[in-house]
Amino acid sequence: MHRPPTAEAEVAEELAAVRPGLVPRYTAELPGARAAVLTRLWRGLTHEPLPWLADRADGPAGCTLRLSDGRRLHGPRPDPYATAAYVSVVRLDEVAYDDPARLMTGLAVAHGTDFAVELGHSVASLALSRAGQERPAAEERPVYDWEWERRVVDGHPYHPGCRSRPGFSVAEQLAYGPEHGPLVRLGLLPVPAGECLVTGDWPDELRDGERLLVPTHPWQAEHVLKRACDTGIDARPLMSLRTLELPGGFHQPCGPHVKTALSARLTSSVRDISGYSIALSATLSAFAETLAARLDGLLHITRTLGAVTANSPDVAAVLRESPRAYAAPGSGECVVPVAALATTGLPESPAWLADFTRLALTVGLRLLDLGVALEAHGQNLLVVLSPTGAPVRLVYRDLADIRVSPARLARHGIPVPELTGRIVTDDVTALRRKLFGSLVAGALAGTAGSAAVLRGALESAVRDLPRTPDLVALLEEPVPAKALTLMRLSPGTPGDQWTGLPHPLH
Known part of the structure; x- marks a missing residue:
């Protein structure tokens, strides 16, 4: 076993100076934080087109990756949709690694040294975040937006740098x-x-x-x-x-x-x-509000005020309006970021998860057909829950990274707004990647927590959806997802890079 990276010791030293009472909890959280980041890294290694990986073999005993130099990397059978930390050890030839930073250093690939530093900071910051968190009761319903959002302790569910905050001291975190x-x-x-x-x-x-x-x-x-x-x-x-x-x-x-x-x-x-x-903010906000009105009340988009x-x-x-503005006054409704749904216990019900999946796909696919692809990951997408917890409609915030298709808008007779730059594209692949990569491989997968659970929710949800070309592509092609590890190991390549995840329905 290999440990500890210097980031863990540095954070422990700083923490002892600014919050000494938190040091024991921080130390206790380190093994779980290593496993959480190692699980995310293993997802990237097993499912992304990394140039120094030559072959992959899956078997009952796990998954083996052959590097281009002949070395072998072995770990558990990967689940690209898992959010639980199920990877505790990965073996590079005969050496066992329980720490993602040490593993990346051992791989000795291009740009791996810098990435290893990021992984070390991600582990240490994640342990710090977990150490300072009070676990709320699942049935507790916060009043304010920030109370819901502080429940999302672990950051991005699939990014190995889920808690990397370079440039932030412990006191600043x-x-x-x-x-x-x-x-x-x-x-x-x-x-x-x-x-x-x-x-x-x-x-x-x-x-x-x-x-x-x-x-x-x-x-x-x-x-x-x-x-x-x-x-x-x-x-x-x-x-x-x-x-x-x-x-x-x-x-x-x-x-x-x-x-x-x-x-x-x-x-x-x-x-x-x-x-x-x-x-573009005012133009986008007014346009999105007009388009959301076409979705029969299933979607609200927070307005940009200034x-x-x-x-x-x-x-x-x-300055944006609060998503909480879209809970009906006096109704007992609440507005929950999708990333925080796991803390409510609601996704544990297959029927609830299928209803939520159906709602999210209905909204996302209808809007895509009209000409807008949302960046609908668990941070941007929120769901309005009834007093009984039923998902009744969605709220979306932050329009900065959506994609707008003038051709699709024109097909539906919708006036094309005066937009320029990266937001505008008619490329079908780019539009579908934007929505499917954020909604299916992000928000829905993160809420389901595993391929098996996601499969059940999708099987139930898609039965009732119109079989549009976009839905056919979603059902028959690999699920697009950002190649997050490849992107961190390719600092000279601008923009997003992509991979295709095994389809949970296949």
């Missing part, structure tokens, strides 16, 4: 990580209005005469902007870390959400806010 439930003081950075690009209605509460007050994450202010903000506002961090729930006001029935610029690489990429997305950039991705913010 505790202060800003949603799983720790902190109150974050956002700075309000004053910028002359004439120097800003603004779309939508920027609220009076975030203005100071001729200056706009741009909500600024404290990490961004300290590490990137190198300046302090004289005024601020308290907010609660959500799943994406850089998006936070503001207090009530801003002419909204629920505290709105603000996406802040955070020029740090979280999971895979730097999460800045481009001028391109600011410029967006601003001071001509820099480092100083920008987007």
Whole structure:
């Protein structure tokens, strides 16, 4: 057995200085965190087109991968849809590894050294996140958005860098990580209005005469902007870390959400806010609201209230309405991020999971046919639950990475909005990858938790769906998924890379 990577020791040392009482729990969580990240890494190794893998053989005793240099990598039979940590040891020839960072170092492949560092940080940060979490009762229904979102402790269900937060100290993770439930003081950075690009209605509460007050994450202010903000506002961090729930006001029935610029690489990429997305935000929001109206009340899309950039991705913010606004007042409904559904216990019911799967596929496929492919992963997609827990409709947020097909819109007689850039495409493969990769290989798979459970839900759900060309492609072709490990090992290749997962129905 090989352990521990330096990241674990570094985090333990920092934690002893800032929160010594948490050290025993952190230490106890490390083995489980290693297994969780190793399971995600094993998924990538067994299902992605990595150039240094020559062959794969599956058998009753597990799965063996032959490397191009002749070495052999052996582990459990892989389930690409599993969310439980079922991989505790992987053998590279005769050496057993229980640690993903050490395994990646042992593989000695191109760019593996840097990726090993990321994996070590992912393990250590995941253990820290788990150590500071209070486990809620499944039947407990939070009131505020941030209370639901702090339940998603482990981050991305399939990315080996699920909790990698390079550039964040232990103290900063505790202060800003949603799983720790902190109150974050956002700075309000004053910028002359004439120097800003603004779309939508920027609220009076975030203005100071001729200056706009741009909500600024404290990490961004300290590490990137190198300046302090004289005024601020308290907010609660959500799943994406850089998006936070503001207090009530801003002419909204629920505290709105603000996406802040955070020029740090979280999971895979730097999460800045481009001028391109600011410029399109109002047009996209109005268009999406019109299109959602065609879905018989099954889908709501949160409105973008206003967006601003001071001509820099480092100083920008987007203000959105809360998904909670789409729970009928006084009805007892609640709005739950799909990534948090596993904490409710509801997906354990095959009938419930089939109903939810049917609802999600109905909405996603109808919208795709009209001409819009959603990035419907468990963070962007939310479900409205009735007082009894039944899934009744969906809510979608963050339009920055959807895809819009002018040809499909025109086919349905829908006016094509004035959009440019990466969002616009008529490429069928790109459209289907966007939806199927996020919804089926992401939100639905993550909620089901295994290939067997996902198979049952899909079998039940697809019986009632119109057999469109998109549905046929979904049922008959491998399920597209982002090749997350390949992407981290290909730093010189821009954009997304893809793989095809074995279809759970086949």
